[in-house]
Amino acid sequence: xxxxxxxxxxxxxxxxxxxxxxxxxxxxxxxxxxxxxxxxxxxxxxxxxxxxxxxxxxxxxxxxxxxxxxxxxxxxxxxxxxxxxxxxxxxxxxxxxxxxxxxxxxxxxxxxxxxxxxxxxxxxxxxxxxxxxxxxxxxxxxxxxxxxxxxxxxxxxxxxxxxxxxxxxxxxxxxxxxxxxxxxxxxxxxxxxxxxxxxxxxxxxxxxxxxxxxxxxxxxxxxxxxxxxxxxxxxxxxxxxxxxxxxxxxxxxxxxxxxxxxxxxxxxxxxxxxxxxxxxxxxxxxxxxxxxxxxxxxxxxxxxxxxxxxxxxxxxxxxxxxxxxxxxxxxxxxxxxxxxxxxxxxxxxxxxxxxxxxxxxxxxxxxxxxxxxxxxxxxxxxxxxxxxxxxxxxxxxxxxxxxxxxxxxxxxxxxxxxxxxxxxxxxxxxxxxxxxxxxxxxxxxxxxxxxxxxxxxxxxxxxxxxxxxxxxxxxxxxxxxxxxxxxxxxxxxxxxxxxxxxxxxxxxxxxxxxxxxxxxxxxxxxxxxxxxxxxxxxxxxxxxxxxxxxxxxxxxxxxxxxxxxxxxxxxxxxxxxxxxxxxxxxxxxxxxxxxxxxxxxxxxxxxxxxxxxxxxxxxxxxxxxxxxxxxxxxxxxxxxxxxxxxxxxxxxxxxxxxxxxxxxxxxxxxxxxxxxxxxxxxxxxxxxxxxxxxxxxxxxxxxxxxxxxxxxxxxxxxxxxxxxxxxxxxxxxxxxxxxxxxxxxxxxxxxxxxxxxxxxxxxxxxxxxxxxxxxxxxxxxxxxxxxxxxxxxxxxxxxxxxxxxxxxxxxxxxxxxxxxxxxxxxxxxxxxxxxxxxxxxxxxxxxxxxxxxxxxxxxxxxxxxxxxxxxxxxxxxxxxxxxxxxxxxxxxxxxxxxxxxxxxxxxxxxxxxxxxxxxxxxxxxxxxxxxxxxxxxxxxxxxxxxxxxxxxxx
Ligand code: BMA
Numbered sequence: 001x002x003x004x005x006x007x008x009x010x011x012x013x014x015x016x017x018x019x020x021x022x023x024x025x026x027x028x029x030x031x032x033x034x035x036x037x038x039x040x041x042x043x044x045x046x047x048x049x050x051x052x053x054x055x056x057x058x059x060x061x062x063x064x065x066x067x068x069x070x071x072x073x074x075x076x077x078x079x080x081x082x083x084x085x086x087x088x089x090x091x092x093x094x095x096x097x098x099x100x101x102x103x104x105x106x107x108x109x110x111x112x113x114x115x116x117x118x119x120x121x122x123x124x125x126x127x128x129x130x131x132x133x134x135x136x137x138x139x140x141x142x143x144x145x146x147x148x149x150x151x152x153x154x155x156x157x158x159x160x161x162x163x164x165x166x167x168x169x170x171x172x173x174x175x176x177x178x179x180x181x182x183x184x185x186x187x188x189x190x191x192x193x194x195x196x197x198x199x200x201x202x203x204x205x206x207x208x209x210x211x212x213x214x215x216x217x218x219x220x221x222x223x224x225x226x227x228x229x230x231x232x233x234x235x236x237x238x239x240x241x242x243x244x245x246x247x248x249x250x251x252x253x254x255x256x257x258x259x260x261x262x263x264x265x266x267x268x269x270x271x272x273x274x275x276x277x278x279x280x281x282x283x284x285x286x287x288x289x290x291x292x293x294x295x296x297x298x299x300x301x302x303x304x305x306x307x308x309x310x311x312x313x314x315x316x317x318x319x320x321x322x323x324x325x326x327x328x329x330x331x332x333x334x335x336x337x338x339x340x341x342x343x344x345x346x347x348x349x350x351x352x353x354x355x356x357x358x359x360x361x362x363x364x365x366x367x368x369x370x371x372x373x374x375x376x377x378x379x380x381x382x383x384x385x386x387x388x389x390x391x392x393x394x395x396x397x398x399x400x401x402x403x404x405x406x407x408x409x410x411x412x413x414x415x416x417x418x419x420x421x422x423x424x425x426x427x428x429x430x431x432x433x434x435x436x437x438x439x440x441x442x443x444x445x446x447x448x449x450x451x452x453x454x455x456x457x458x459x460x461x462x463x464x465x466x467x468x469x470x471x472x473x474x475x476x477x478x479x480x481x482x483x484x485x486x487x488x489x490x491x492x493x494x495x496x497x498x499x500x501x502x503x504x505x506x507x508x509x510x511x512x513x514x515x516x517x518x519x520x521x522x523x524x525x526x527x528x529x530x531x532x533x534x535x536x537x538x539x540x541x542x543x544x545x546x547x548x549x550x551x552x553x554x555x556x557x558x559x560x561x562x563x564x565x566x567x568x569x570x571x572x573x574x575x576x577x578x579x580x581x582x583x584x585x586x587x588x589x590x591x592x593x594x595x596x597x598x599x600x601x602x603x604x605x606x607x608x609x610x611x612x613x614x615x616x617x618x619x620x621x622x623x624x625x626x627x628x629x630x631x632x633x634x635x636x637x638x639x640x641x642x643x644x645x646x647x648x649x650x651x652x653x654x655x656x657x658x659x660x661x662x663x664x665x666x667x668x669x670x671x672x673x674x675x676x677x678x679x680x681x682x683x684x685x686x687x688x689x690x691x692x693x694x695x696x697x698x699x700x701x702x703x704x705x706x707x708x709x710x711x712x713x714x715x716x717x718x719x720x721x722x723x724x725x726x727x728x729x730x731x732x733x734x735x736x737x738x739x740x741x742x743x744x745x746x747x748x749x750x751x752x753x754x755x756x757x758x759x760x761x762x763x764x765x766x767x768x769x770x771x772x773x774x775x776x777x778x779x780x781x782x783x784x785x786x787x788x789x790x791x792x793x794x795x796x797x798x799x800x801x802x803x804x805x806x807x808x809x810x811x812x813x814x815x816x817x818x819x820x821x822x823x824x825x826x827x828x829x830x831x832x833x834x835x836x837x838x839x840x841x842x843x844x845x846x847x848x849x850x851x852x853x854x855x856x857x858x859x860x861x862x863x864x865x866x867x868x869x870x871x872x873x874x875x876x877x878x879x880x881x882x883x884x885x886x887x888x889x890x891x892x893x894x895x896x897x898x899x900x901x902x903x904x905x906x907x908x909x910x911x912x913x914x915x916x917x918x919x920x921x922x923x924x925x926x927x928x929x930x931x932x933x934x935x936x937x938x939x940x941x942x943x944x945x946x947x948x949x950x951x952x953x954x
Pocket of ligand 1: 265266267467493494531532607629732743
């Protein structure tokens with residue numbers, strides 16, 4: 001196995017139909033204490049009848065909380081007041097400056113470094129607001145921030161209410177417990193000395209609010225804060241100090257609880273934003289208030305019983321407990337249960353266990369490709385003696401998840417795979433990064449389009465990577481609806497982290513908040529502590545002297561095991577937890593949570609990158625239990641680059657092309673990989689040459705990741721030399737944060753790279769996969785289907801020089817086993833070439849596919865017998881297309897005069913995707929559909945269309 005170099009840091013996609021659920025019914029904050037509900041006795045039923053008589057079902061009776069939104073336009077000023085403007089909330093400074101025309105598009109050319117001053121300044125958001133209601137009427141009035149990015153002091157009417165330092169936390173602000181703003185080192189020290197609470201997250205503003213109030217959020221530059229925190233951490237250093245220079249980023253991201261990649265990454269710019277990035281509002285209530293509501297499902301095997309655990313977190317004002325009734329109703333499952341509950345004063349939760357009526361059939365939630373994503377409408381009604389009634393409408397989903405780590409016969413180590421509803425599932429998908437440097441630009445439609453593209457490429461899983469953000473509720477809602485399983489990292493990546501007390505407090509609040517907020521989603525199937533931090537210690541990325549290693553291991557265990565894991569296990573018993581990715585799973589635990597070699601193929605998951613070996617050679621890939629990261633870079637298409645560059649930038653070696661590449665030697669690595677199999681562009685026309693390069697990087701990336709993914713898929717049922725049973729292939733990475741070369745298969749804006757079209761095929765539920773071993777060609781039948789199938793394998797050999805097949809073969813009644821990869825064909829390449837007149841490795845290519853009854857058919861796959869650089873007989877083709885419209889889609893009829901490898905259709909910036917792309921065209925005519933994502937026309941498409949195949953590269 002090549003060793004990974006330590007690095008740093010509709011078939012169409014229609015708009016969501018009207019009324020497409022954006023359910024997001026659980027509220028949020030962090031609390032403690034628990035009380036368990038009991039099934040109701042007779043007495044409280046009286047109460048129920050009384051309240052039902054008083055109020056209409058589905059509507060909160062009078063007395064419910066008042067909410068006043070503070071979203072909208074705020075005043076925004078920089079530190080010395082020289083820049084003043086209006087800024088939207090939710091939003092950030094960069095977006096505000098751009099909207100007002102004070103800066104250009106931050107993604108344009110070199111603006112990321114030009115605009116560094118923005119994040120080095122300290123900005124203040126402020127506004128006045130008229131108190132929307134008679135606050136005297138309310139026992140509690142809170143100012144609630146769902147997300148503040150990141151370090152800020154919050155004031156109302158010039159009185160400091162508190163401070164924030166974690167963008168992943170929710171803050172409620174008030175007056176009584178306020179602290180004054182101090183230098184952050186002093187702050188830590190004095191608070192520690194006094195033993196005072198270090199982070200205040202719950203305040204009550206009742207006594208500070210006036211009829212007209214002035215609210216201010218004074219930010220401190222995240223960059224300065226991180227530097228200062230690092231300086232204050234005197235006992236020992238916490239590396240890495242800074243990102244590699246090629247990333248043009250900021251230092252000490254690990255000292256601030258902020259999106260780690262906002263300080264730059266190897267695919268992303270440095271835009272350490274400041275802003276109020278989520279909802280902000282005033283909330284007023286009497287007696288009691290529901291803060292979080294969540295449900296998780298469980299299945300008791302012995303009793304064959306589904307149940308739901310429903311957790312409600314309340315704030316009870318005053319000194320007396322409140323009693324009442326909670327009714328849970330799931331009409332479709334004939335389940336209706338009432339519990340009597342008692343809420344203690346202060347913040348606490350009640351946990352109800354609802355058994356689902358056994359005479360109803362429960363349809364489970366399944367991953368994409370394995371069944372439906374059934375959810376059941378559920379109403380939970382809280383009727384409390386103290387007044388108003390709360391009704392929550394939610395979707396109850398039923399699914400189980402097990403992470404199976406058990407011995408495998410014939411193989412040392414342990415398995416590592418997921419069983420969903422008792423069925424082992426091969427994970428097909430990719431890794432998700434933030435969809436924009438500016439989160440306020442990520443709309444529901446952005447998320448929907450990216451996730452639909454994942455589902456359309458036959459993916460069933462994504463990993464939300466730990467260097468970004470915990471995604472918006474809508475992200476997980478969409479995954480629930482599309483059956484995309486989420487491997488959810490906590491937000492720590494490629495670094496070591498501090499563990500001093502106030503840092504840990506902040507993280508504890510963050511984890512508790514995020515788990516409560518997200519645990520109702522069936523799509524989330526795993527919590528994972530961090531990205532690559534076990535590996536960073538084990539492989540000593542930061543050159544830590546051996547004698548000091550223990551300190552860092554202790555910190556590691558303190559953070560991910562004693563804190564994060566402990567909270568997760570308390571908050572959520574419905575899904576597994578692992579401490580890191582990659583990890584050796586149970587083996588890492590056995591070795592004290594940091595394994596000698598977390599990349600061990602016989603345990604846990606692996607990340608694997610090798611840019612120098614020939615990627616067509618499958619023997620370089622690790623026969624791992626689970627490939628959770630692997631990939632190759634490519635450039636986004638010209639239409640995407642064009643938007644943020646100017647003419648002088650359009651060459652592969654321009655300053656711009658170098659600037660945009662954040663991975664050391666990235667552009668050269670792509671060239672090297674291309675050169676293994678293709679001729680490099682030689683055109684004297686610089687723009688043609690640049691476009692050819694872009695095209696080749698995409699062809700190379702698609703072909704490399706295809707080879708690697710197919711290897712993982714065909715390794716799922718076998719053990720070779722003790723290795724195998726690979727049960728997951730999540731390539732790095734799905735999406736882009738800006739327009740730049742990266743590992744993504746979807747460009748910024750959503751356009752599919754050739755890789756994404758390839759993914760649709762290499763992740764197909766039924767796929768024949770070929771590889772060669774010592775001169776023998778093997779074809780495996782790979783299937784995710786739940787039944788065995790008797791199919792016909794068709795193998796067709798073409799000469800590069802002719803559209804007529806040289807020879808064909810049909811192998812009937814081959815058994816492709818359910819959810820397996822089995823050999824279905826074997827022949828020495830020499831025999832095969834011998835059978836097909838005049839074929840040599842250089843002159844011919846093999847295509848093959850599977851067909852069966854009932855329309856069952858795999859994509860057509862191909863196997864190259866030599867590099868295409870050496871292909872003999874390829875002719876210059878005349879590719880042409882005619883475009884027509886059929887209902888909402890467009891039909892492209894393609895014609896070729898010769899065999900054409902890697903045919904690419906590109907319609908520039910017209911949003912939409914083709915039914916297939918990048919294919920080997922061996923017929924004279926082929927029909928490809930285009931699914932638009934916006935209004936377009938035949939004329940526009942014809943005008944924008946570029947057809948390219950490999951022979952067009954000169
Ligand atoms: C992975 C990720 C990222 C990185 C990618 C490509 O390991 O975790 O840190 O962007 O590799 O280098």
